[in-house]
Amino acid sequence: MEREKTDEELLGEFQQGDAGAFERLLRRHRSPLYTFFVRMLGDRARAEDLAQETFLRIVKGSAAWEQRARFQTWLYTIARNLCVDAARRDRFRRAESLDAQDGEEGSPLVDAVPSDGASPDRAADSARLRPLLQRALLSLPAEQREVFVLREQAGLPFKEIADLVGANENTVKSRMRYALLGLRKALADEGVTAEDAEPEPPPGVRLGRA
Template identity: 35%
Template sequence: MEAALTFPNFRMPAPRPIPASQSADGDDIDVALMYRIAEGDEQAFRQLVERHQNAVVGTVARMLGDPTEAEDIAQLAFLRVWKHAKRWRPDAKFTTYLFTITRNLVFNESRRRTRRKEVSTDEREEESGFQMAAEARQGPEEEAMKLEMHQQIDRAIATLPEAQRTAVILYSYESLPYEEIAVVLKTSVSSVKSLLFRARTTLRERLATYLAD
Protein backbone atom coordinates (compact mmCIF):
# COMPACT_ATOMS: atom_id res chain seq x y z
CA MET A 1 0.00 0.00 0.00
CA GLU A 2 1.08 3.55 -0.71
CA ALA A 3 2.06 5.66 2.33
CA ALA A 4 2.79 9.28 3.21
CA LEU A 5 0.87 10.72 0.27
CA THR A 6 0.11 14.39 0.48
CA PHE A 7 -3.01 14.10 -1.65
CA PRO A 8 -5.90 13.66 0.82
CA ASN A 9 -8.73 11.14 0.64
CA PHE A 10 -8.36 10.29 -3.04
CA ARG A 11 -11.23 8.36 -4.54
CA MET A 12 -11.73 7.41 -8.16
CA PRO A 13 -14.27 9.79 -9.71
CA ALA A 14 -17.30 8.51 -11.61
CA PRO A 15 -16.29 6.92 -14.94
CA ARG A 16 -16.55 9.05 -18.05
CA PRO A 17 -18.24 7.56 -21.13
CA ILE A 18 -15.56 8.60 -23.67
CA PRO A 19 -12.07 7.10 -23.27
CA ALA A 20 -9.16 9.50 -23.03
CA SER A 21 -7.52 7.87 -26.04
CA GLN A 22 -10.13 9.53 -28.27
CA SER A 23 -9.15 13.07 -27.29
CA ALA A 24 -7.13 15.24 -29.66
CA ASP A 25 -3.50 16.07 -28.74
CA GLY A 26 -3.94 13.89 -25.71
CA ASP A 27 -0.28 13.66 -24.79
CA ASP A 28 0.15 17.44 -24.84
CA ILE A 29 -2.74 17.70 -22.39
CA ASP A 30 -1.26 14.98 -20.18
CA VAL A 31 2.15 16.66 -20.13
CA ALA A 32 0.62 19.99 -19.15
CA LEU A 33 -1.39 18.33 -16.39
CA MET A 34 1.65 16.46 -15.09
CA TYR A 35 3.63 19.68 -14.75
CA ARG A 36 0.76 21.14 -12.74
CA ILE A 37 0.53 18.00 -10.63
CA ALA A 38 4.25 18.27 -9.89
CA GLU A 39 3.44 21.63 -8.29
CA GLY A 40 0.77 20.02 -6.11
CA ASP A 41 -2.29 20.95 -8.22
CA GLU A 42 -5.02 18.58 -7.02
CA GLN A 43 -7.51 19.71 -9.65
CA ALA A 44 -5.05 18.81 -12.40
CA PHE A 45 -4.66 15.39 -10.80
CA ARG A 46 -8.40 14.85 -10.81
CA GLN A 47 -8.52 15.84 -14.48
CA LEU A 48 -5.76 13.35 -15.29
CA VAL A 49 -7.58 10.57 -13.46
CA GLU A 50 -10.82 11.35 -15.27
CA ARG A 51 -9.02 11.23 -18.61
CA HIS A 52 -7.46 7.80 -18.10
CA GLN A 53 -9.36 5.89 -15.44
CA ASN A 54 -11.55 3.94 -17.88
CA ALA A 55 -8.52 2.66 -19.77
CA VAL A 56 -6.61 1.71 -16.62
CA VAL A 57 -9.54 0.04 -14.87
CA GLY A 58 -10.42 -1.88 -18.03
CA THR A 59 -6.85 -2.99 -18.58
CA VAL A 60 -6.44 -4.20 -15.00
CA ALA A 61 -9.75 -6.06 -15.14
CA ARG A 62 -8.67 -7.89 -18.28
CA MET A 63 -5.19 -8.64 -16.99
CA LEU A 64 -6.40 -10.02 -13.66
CA GLY A 65 -9.76 -11.36 -14.77
CA ASP A 66 -11.15 -9.77 -11.61
CA PRO A 67 -13.21 -6.57 -12.08
CA THR A 68 -13.78 -6.32 -8.33
CA GLU A 69 -10.11 -5.50 -7.71
CA ALA A 70 -9.52 -3.46 -10.86
CA GLU A 71 -10.55 -0.13 -9.34
CA ASP A 72 -8.36 -0.62 -6.26
CA ILE A 73 -5.28 -1.34 -8.34
CA ALA A 74 -6.09 1.52 -10.72
CA GLN A 75 -6.31 3.83 -7.71
CA LEU A 76 -2.86 2.68 -6.58
CA ALA A 77 -1.51 3.38 -10.06
CA PHE A 78 -2.82 6.95 -10.02
CA LEU A 79 -1.57 7.51 -6.49
CA ARG A 80 1.90 6.53 -7.67
CA VAL A 81 1.58 9.05 -10.48
CA TRP A 82 0.75 11.72 -7.88
CA LYS A 83 3.52 10.67 -5.52
CA HIS A 84 6.26 10.64 -8.18
CA ALA A 85 5.06 13.56 -10.30
CA LYS A 86 8.02 15.76 -9.40
CA ARG A 87 10.44 13.16 -10.73
CA TRP A 88 8.48 12.46 -13.92
CA ARG A 89 9.94 13.62 -17.23
CA PRO A 90 8.19 13.52 -20.63
CA ASP A 91 10.75 11.14 -22.14
CA ALA A 92 7.92 8.99 -23.52
CA LYS A 93 4.17 9.37 -23.86
CA PHE A 94 2.39 9.73 -20.54
CA THR A 95 0.22 6.70 -21.32
CA THR A 96 3.37 4.59 -21.67
CA TYR A 97 4.44 5.71 -18.21
CA LEU A 98 0.97 5.05 -16.78
CA PHE A 99 0.65 1.57 -18.28
CA THR A 100 4.14 0.69 -17.08
CA ILE A 101 3.06 1.48 -13.53
CA THR A 102 -0.18 -0.43 -14.07
CA ARG A 103 1.58 -3.47 -15.47
CA ASN A 104 4.00 -3.58 -12.53
CA LEU A 105 1.15 -3.42 -10.01
CA VAL A 106 -0.76 -6.16 -11.81
CA PHE A 107 2.37 -8.30 -12.01
CA ASN A 108 2.91 -7.92 -8.28
CA GLU A 109 -0.70 -8.83 -7.60
CA SER A 110 -0.44 -11.87 -9.85
CA ARG A 111 2.66 -13.05 -8.01
CA ARG A 112 0.89 -12.56 -4.69
CA ARG A 113 -2.01 -14.69 -5.91
CA THR A 114 0.34 -17.36 -7.19
CA ARG A 115 2.13 -17.55 -3.86
CA ARG A 116 -1.24 -17.99 -2.18
CA LYS A 117 -2.20 -20.64 -4.75
CA GLU A 118 -5.16 -18.59 -5.85
CA VAL A 119 -4.46 -18.62 -9.55
CA SER A 120 -7.76 -18.11 -11.36
CA THR A 121 -8.82 -19.95 -14.50
CA ASP A 122 -10.42 -16.81 -15.90
CA GLU A 123 -7.50 -14.40 -15.64
CA ARG A 124 -8.47 -12.53 -18.81
CA GLU A 125 -11.46 -11.10 -20.56
CA GLU A 126 -11.55 -10.85 -24.40
CA GLU A 127 -8.87 -10.30 -27.04
CA SER A 128 -9.66 -8.10 -29.97
CA GLY A 129 -9.20 -10.41 -32.93
CA PHE A 130 -11.18 -13.18 -31.29
CA GLN A 131 -13.69 -10.79 -29.81
CA MET A 132 -14.36 -9.65 -33.36
CA ALA A 133 -14.76 -13.26 -34.42
CA ALA A 134 -17.31 -13.78 -31.67
CA GLU A 135 -19.24 -10.67 -32.68
CA ALA A 136 -19.25 -11.81 -36.30
CA ARG A 137 -21.06 -15.01 -35.35
CA GLN A 138 -24.23 -13.21 -34.42
CA GLY A 139 -27.30 -14.62 -36.06
CA PRO A 140 -30.87 -15.56 -35.18
CA GLU A 141 -29.95 -17.81 -32.25
CA GLU A 142 -26.54 -16.46 -31.45
CA GLU A 143 -26.69 -14.93 -27.97
CA ALA A 144 -25.97 -18.25 -26.28
CA MET A 145 -23.26 -19.11 -28.81
CA LYS A 146 -21.73 -15.66 -28.37
CA LEU A 147 -21.60 -16.09 -24.60
CA GLU A 148 -20.01 -19.51 -24.94
CA MET A 149 -17.45 -18.11 -27.38
CA HIS A 150 -16.47 -15.35 -24.97
CA GLN A 151 -16.12 -17.88 -22.17
CA GLN A 152 -13.81 -19.97 -24.33
CA ILE A 153 -11.78 -16.86 -25.18
CA ASP A 154 -11.46 -16.06 -21.47
CA ARG A 155 -10.15 -19.53 -20.72
CA ALA A 156 -7.73 -19.48 -23.65
CA ILE A 157 -6.29 -16.08 -22.75
CA ALA A 158 -5.90 -17.21 -19.13
CA THR A 159 -3.38 -19.79 -20.32
CA LEU A 160 -1.09 -17.24 -22.02
CA PRO A 161 2.15 -16.25 -20.30
CA GLU A 162 2.01 -12.88 -18.54
CA ALA A 163 4.03 -10.98 -21.15
CA GLN A 164 1.87 -12.28 -23.99
CA ARG A 165 -1.33 -11.38 -22.16
CA THR A 166 -0.08 -7.86 -21.47
CA ALA A 167 1.02 -7.33 -25.07
CA VAL A 168 -2.33 -8.54 -26.41
CA ILE A 169 -4.33 -6.27 -24.12
CA LEU A 170 -2.25 -3.13 -24.66
CA TYR A 171 -2.19 -3.63 -28.43
CA SER A 172 -5.79 -4.75 -28.93
CA TYR A 173 -7.65 -2.70 -26.35
CA GLU A 174 -5.54 0.37 -25.68
CA SER A 175 -4.17 0.66 -29.23
CA LEU A 176 -0.63 1.20 -28.02
CA PRO A 177 1.96 0.94 -30.79
CA TYR A 178 4.71 -1.66 -30.65
CA GLU A 179 7.22 0.91 -29.46
CA GLU A 180 5.18 1.86 -26.38
CA ILE A 181 4.39 -1.74 -25.52
CA ALA A 182 8.10 -2.47 -25.69
CA VAL A 183 8.74 0.24 -23.09
CA VAL A 184 6.01 -1.11 -20.80
CA LEU A 185 7.36 -4.65 -21.05
CA LYS A 186 11.02 -3.52 -20.98
CA THR A 187 11.80 -5.36 -24.17
CA SER A 188 12.37 -4.70 -27.88
CA VAL A 189 9.88 -3.98 -30.64
CA SER A 190 10.78 -7.24 -32.36
CA SER A 191 10.12 -9.07 -29.09
CA VAL A 192 6.68 -7.45 -28.81
CA LYS A 193 5.81 -8.56 -32.34
CA SER A 194 6.97 -12.06 -31.46
CA LEU A 195 4.87 -12.08 -28.28
CA LEU A 196 1.77 -11.03 -30.20
CA PHE A 197 2.40 -13.57 -32.94
CA ARG A 198 2.82 -16.41 -30.45
CA ALA A 199 -0.23 -15.32 -28.48
CA ARG A 200 -2.45 -15.20 -31.56
CA THR A 201 -1.13 -18.55 -32.79
CA THR A 202 -1.86 -20.15 -29.43
CA LEU A 203 -5.32 -18.63 -29.22
CA ARG A 204 -6.23 -19.74 -32.74
CA GLU A 205 -5.15 -23.28 -31.95
CA ARG A 206 -7.14 -23.39 -28.73
CA LEU A 207 -10.19 -21.78 -30.30
CA ALA A 208 -9.99 -23.69 -33.58
CA THR A 209 -13.31 -25.46 -33.01
CA TYR A 210 -15.16 -22.18 -32.57
CA LEU A 211 -13.36 -20.28 -35.32
CA ALA A 212 -13.97 -23.07 -37.82
CA ASP A 213 -17.61 -22.02 -38.14
Protein backbone atom coordinates in the same frame (compact mmCIF):
# COMPACT_ATOMS: atom_id res chain seq x y z
CA MET B 1 -13.85 24.16 -31.02
CA GLU B 2 -11.27 23.94 -28.26
CA ARG B 3 -8.53 21.38 -28.85
CA GLU B 4 -8.60 18.46 -26.44
CA LYS B 5 -5.59 18.59 -24.17
CA THR B 6 -3.08 15.78 -24.24
CA ASP B 7 -2.37 13.57 -21.25
CA GLU B 8 0.98 15.26 -20.86
CA GLU B 9 -0.57 18.72 -20.81
CA LEU B 10 -3.11 17.66 -18.21
CA LEU B 11 -0.47 16.13 -15.98
CA GLY B 12 1.61 19.29 -16.33
CA GLU B 13 -1.38 21.31 -15.15
CA PHE B 14 -1.84 18.92 -12.23
CA GLN B 15 1.79 19.51 -11.29
CA GLN B 16 0.90 23.20 -11.10
CA GLY B 17 -1.92 22.48 -8.66
CA ASP B 18 -4.94 21.98 -10.94
CA ALA B 19 -6.83 19.06 -9.37
CA GLY B 20 -9.42 19.19 -12.15
CA ALA B 21 -6.74 18.24 -14.68
CA PHE B 22 -6.09 15.03 -12.79
CA GLU B 23 -9.82 14.29 -12.68
CA ARG B 24 -9.87 14.50 -16.48
CA LEU B 25 -6.95 12.08 -16.68
CA LEU B 26 -8.75 9.74 -14.32
CA ARG B 27 -11.94 9.78 -16.38
CA ARG B 28 -9.96 9.23 -19.58
CA HIS B 29 -7.94 6.24 -18.39
CA ARG B 30 -9.86 4.60 -15.53
CA SER B 31 -11.96 2.21 -17.62
CA PRO B 32 -9.21 1.01 -20.00
CA LEU B 33 -6.80 0.62 -17.09
CA TYR B 34 -9.33 -1.47 -15.18
CA THR B 35 -9.87 -3.63 -18.26
CA PHE B 36 -6.10 -4.04 -18.61
CA PHE B 37 -5.91 -5.52 -15.11
CA VAL B 38 -8.92 -7.78 -15.71
CA ARG B 39 -7.35 -9.15 -18.87
CA MET B 40 -3.99 -9.66 -17.22
CA LEU B 41 -5.22 -11.21 -13.96
CA GLY B 42 -8.75 -12.50 -14.61
CA ASP B 43 -9.80 -11.08 -11.23
CA ARG B 44 -12.20 -8.14 -11.13
CA ALA B 45 -11.87 -7.34 -7.44
CA ARG B 46 -8.09 -7.21 -7.71
CA ALA B 47 -8.34 -5.23 -10.95
CA GLU B 48 -10.33 -2.53 -9.17
CA ASP B 49 -7.83 -2.38 -6.30
CA LEU B 50 -4.81 -2.23 -8.58
CA ALA B 51 -6.35 0.43 -10.81
CA GLN B 52 -6.81 2.61 -7.73
CA GLU B 53 -3.26 1.85 -6.59
CA THR B 54 -1.91 2.83 -10.01
CA PHE B 55 -3.52 6.26 -9.84
CA LEU B 56 -2.33 6.73 -6.27
CA ARG B 57 1.22 6.09 -7.47
CA ILE B 58 0.70 8.56 -10.30
CA VAL B 59 -0.31 11.20 -7.75
CA LYS B 60 2.66 10.42 -5.50
CA GLY B 61 5.13 10.41 -8.38
CA SER B 62 3.72 13.29 -10.39
CA ALA B 63 6.16 15.86 -9.02
CA ALA B 64 9.09 13.93 -10.50
CA TRP B 65 7.48 13.33 -13.90
CA GLU B 66 9.02 15.16 -16.86
CA GLN B 67 6.92 16.22 -19.84
CA ARG B 68 9.22 14.61 -22.39
CA ALA B 69 7.97 11.22 -21.15
CA ARG B 70 4.67 9.85 -22.45
CA PHE B 71 2.05 9.68 -19.69
CA GLN B 72 0.42 6.53 -21.06
CA THR B 73 3.71 4.65 -21.10
CA TRP B 74 4.37 5.68 -17.50
CA LEU B 75 0.84 4.67 -16.50
CA TYR B 76 1.14 1.17 -17.95
CA THR B 77 4.67 0.71 -16.64
CA ILE B 78 3.25 1.16 -13.15
CA ALA B 79 0.30 -1.11 -13.99
CA ARG B 80 2.54 -3.85 -15.36
CA ASN B 81 4.77 -3.76 -12.29
CA LEU B 82 1.71 -4.11 -10.07
CA CYS B 83 0.58 -7.11 -12.13
CA VAL B 84 3.97 -8.76 -11.71
CA ASP B 85 3.88 -8.15 -7.96
CA ALA B 86 0.32 -9.49 -7.69
CA ALA B 87 1.13 -12.63 -9.65
CA ARG B 88 4.22 -13.23 -7.54
CA ARG B 89 2.28 -12.91 -4.27
CA ASP B 90 -0.60 -15.11 -5.28
CA ARG B 91 0.05 -16.91 -8.55
CA PHE B 92 -2.84 -19.33 -8.36
CA ARG B 93 -5.58 -17.20 -6.90
CA ARG B 94 -8.69 -16.56 -8.95
CA ALA B 95 -11.00 -14.51 -6.72
CA GLU B 96 -13.87 -14.15 -9.18
CA SER B 97 -15.51 -16.16 -11.90
CA LEU B 98 -14.51 -15.66 -15.52
CA ASP B 99 -18.19 -15.19 -16.26
CA ALA B 100 -18.90 -11.45 -16.16
CA GLN B 101 -22.36 -10.11 -15.51
CA ASP B 102 -24.06 -8.58 -18.53
CA GLY B 103 -23.77 -4.81 -18.65
CA GLU B 104 -20.73 -4.48 -16.39
CA GLU B 105 -18.34 -1.76 -17.46
CA GLY B 106 -15.01 -2.96 -18.75
CA SER B 107 -16.17 -6.49 -19.65
CA PRO B 108 -13.17 -8.32 -21.09
CA LEU B 109 -12.79 -8.85 -24.82
CA VAL B 110 -16.47 -8.65 -25.76
CA ASP B 111 -18.86 -5.76 -25.13
CA ALA B 112 -21.28 -6.89 -22.45
CA VAL B 113 -24.26 -5.03 -23.90
CA PRO B 114 -25.00 -5.56 -27.59
CA SER B 115 -25.97 -2.62 -29.77
CA ASP B 116 -29.62 -1.61 -30.09
CA GLY B 117 -29.85 -3.37 -33.43
CA ALA B 118 -28.40 -6.65 -32.22
CA SER B 119 -30.60 -9.70 -32.53
CA PRO B 120 -31.36 -11.99 -29.56
CA ASP B 121 -29.11 -14.58 -31.21
CA ARG B 122 -26.24 -12.06 -31.29
CA ALA B 123 -26.78 -11.25 -27.61
CA ALA B 124 -26.74 -14.95 -26.74
CA ASP B 125 -23.56 -15.44 -28.75
CA SER B 126 -21.86 -12.58 -26.89
CA ALA B 127 -22.81 -14.09 -23.54
CA ARG B 128 -21.50 -17.47 -24.68
CA LEU B 129 -18.24 -16.17 -26.14
CA ARG B 130 -17.25 -13.80 -23.35
CA PRO B 131 -15.97 -16.36 -20.82
CA LEU B 132 -14.37 -18.43 -23.59
CA LEU B 133 -12.45 -15.43 -24.87
CA GLN B 134 -11.28 -14.40 -21.43
CA ARG B 135 -10.21 -17.95 -20.62
CA ALA B 136 -8.31 -18.13 -23.91
CA LEU B 137 -6.47 -14.93 -23.05
CA LEU B 138 -5.58 -16.19 -19.58
CA SER B 139 -4.25 -19.42 -21.11
CA LEU B 140 -1.47 -17.51 -22.86
CA PRO B 141 1.99 -17.36 -21.29
CA ALA B 142 2.28 -14.18 -19.22
CA GLU B 143 4.92 -12.63 -21.48
CA GLN B 144 2.68 -13.07 -24.53
CA ARG B 145 -0.45 -11.91 -22.73
CA GLU B 146 1.14 -8.69 -21.50
CA VAL B 147 2.40 -7.79 -24.98
CA PHE B 148 -1.02 -8.54 -26.46
CA VAL B 149 -2.88 -6.46 -23.87
CA LEU B 150 -0.43 -3.56 -24.00
CA ARG B 151 -0.73 -3.49 -27.78
CA GLU B 152 -4.46 -4.13 -28.23
CA GLN B 153 -5.88 -2.62 -25.04
CA ALA B 154 -3.44 0.18 -24.22
CA GLY B 155 -2.57 0.87 -27.85
CA LEU B 156 1.14 1.25 -27.19
CA PRO B 157 3.56 1.01 -30.13
CA PHE B 158 5.88 -1.97 -30.22
CA LYS B 159 8.93 0.15 -29.45
CA GLU B 160 7.40 1.46 -26.22
CA ILE B 161 6.24 -2.02 -25.24
CA ALA B 162 9.78 -3.27 -25.80
CA ASP B 163 11.17 -0.59 -23.48
CA LEU B 164 8.46 -1.30 -20.92
CA VAL B 165 8.98 -5.09 -20.74
CA GLY B 166 12.77 -4.97 -21.15
CA ALA B 167 12.99 -6.84 -24.46
CA ASN B 168 13.99 -5.86 -27.98
CA GLU B 169 11.34 -4.87 -30.49
CA ASN B 170 11.66 -8.01 -32.62
CA THR B 171 11.12 -10.17 -29.53
CA VAL B 172 8.00 -8.19 -28.66
CA LYS B 173 6.62 -8.60 -32.19
CA SER B 174 7.32 -12.32 -32.00
CA ARG B 175 5.45 -12.56 -28.69
CA MET B 176 2.52 -10.74 -30.24
CA ARG B 177 2.47 -13.14 -33.17
CA TYR B 178 2.53 -16.17 -30.88
CA ALA B 179 -0.17 -14.61 -28.70
CA LEU B 180 -2.46 -14.27 -31.71
CA LEU B 181 -1.74 -17.84 -32.77
CA GLY B 182 -2.35 -19.07 -29.23
CA LEU B 183 -5.64 -17.22 -28.96
CA ARG B 184 -6.83 -18.58 -32.27
CA LYS B 185 -5.94 -22.14 -31.26
CA ALA B 186 -7.47 -21.85 -27.79
CA LEU B 187 -10.70 -20.50 -29.23
CA ALA B 188 -10.76 -23.13 -31.96
CA ASP B 189 -10.41 -25.81 -29.27
CA GLU B 190 -13.58 -24.37 -27.74
CA GLY B 191 -15.35 -24.54 -31.10
CA VAL B 192 -15.07 -20.80 -31.78
CA THR B 193 -14.15 -19.72 -35.30
CA ALA B 194 -13.53 -16.34 -36.89
CA GLU B 195 -17.07 -16.43 -38.27
CA ASP B 196 -18.47 -16.70 -34.73
CA ALA B 197 -17.06 -13.25 -33.98
CA GLU B 198 -18.61 -11.62 -37.06
CA PRO B 199 -19.84 -9.12 -37.98
CA GLU B 200 -18.32 -7.25 -35.02
CA PRO B 201 -15.20 -9.11 -33.85
CA PRO B 202 -14.34 -8.64 -30.19
CA PRO B 203 -11.72 -5.92 -29.66
CA GLY B 204 -8.22 -7.32 -29.54
CA VAL B 205 -9.09 -10.79 -30.88
CA ARG B 206 -8.15 -11.06 -34.54
CA LEU B 207 -8.56 -14.68 -35.43
CA GLY B 208 -7.77 -14.13 -39.06
CA ARG B 209 -4.14 -13.01 -38.80
CA ALA B 210 -1.00 -13.94 -36.93
